[in-house]
Amino acid sequence: MPGEFKIIERLRKAAGRPSGALVLGIGDDCAAFRPAPGFETLATSDMLVEGVHFRLSQGLSAVGYKSMAANISDILACGGKPLYALVAVGLREKGSMRAALSLYAGLRKCADKFGVKIVGGDTVRSEKLVISITALGEVASGKAVTRGGARPGDYILVTGELGNGAAALKKNSAWLPPLRPELSAALCGRGLVSSMIDISDGLSSELYHLCAESKTGALIYEELVPLSKAALKLSGGNRRKALSAAFSGGEDYELLLSVPAEFLGTALKLGSKYSKFTVLGRMLPAGKGVKVFSGGKAKALPRGGYDAFL
């Protein structure tokens, strides 16, 4: 295993010189950046542990990409613009330099794609590979979209297709989420979104989070859920099996959001420019519970384990 300096040196070269709002980049004790006037800084962090969140056999480049994407996804879910990332990695003593570089290549590929600069971090030796990323972004002051802003009557929408994350896991690979920066910026910039969350743990639990924070209930329609081709293929075209991948599979990193009824037309028109964008149902008063319309009637939505429900 090469020394920490060698890895930092390689990262530093790859990161280039600090420019614009970034005053101090990688390699010093701290990074420094100037927040834009009228904006707030968003911060989020996510930790992935070998054997718990990923397997080495999924490919380190893909694991790196997914780790960075999970963090960027959280910034987008608040309506923010992702800017910087700090990457802390515990590298296995027995691991090769090639494996470490492959991991960093994946991290950088994702960061570059979404305009995120890696501005610092740490590397240590570890028994298992551990990746902890802190992402920073910005949002216009007071405009961060939270999980708690939905009101009864708001429409519930989802970007893209669901079940890709679960399908990839079953094939022992990692889903590289497309992420939706343009859609998030277009809708949130116009104040069309009342609440939003990214789907890291499956549609069911994310909808419960929105309802809990917004103090609402919800009704979504099972037949409207957009299923990915990968999920349908893996379940041999069995829609009900594919639904369980969407509801409880997770790691899709699509956006689940609510839009007040008066903005629905505008939101659909704008959002559809950037992604498949599907209405799933509506928010209800809290007393109505969180429900899914399935097999001709509205039933309580299982929090996880949709399999058992089918």
Ligand SMILES: [Mg+2]
């Ligand atoms: Mg999230």
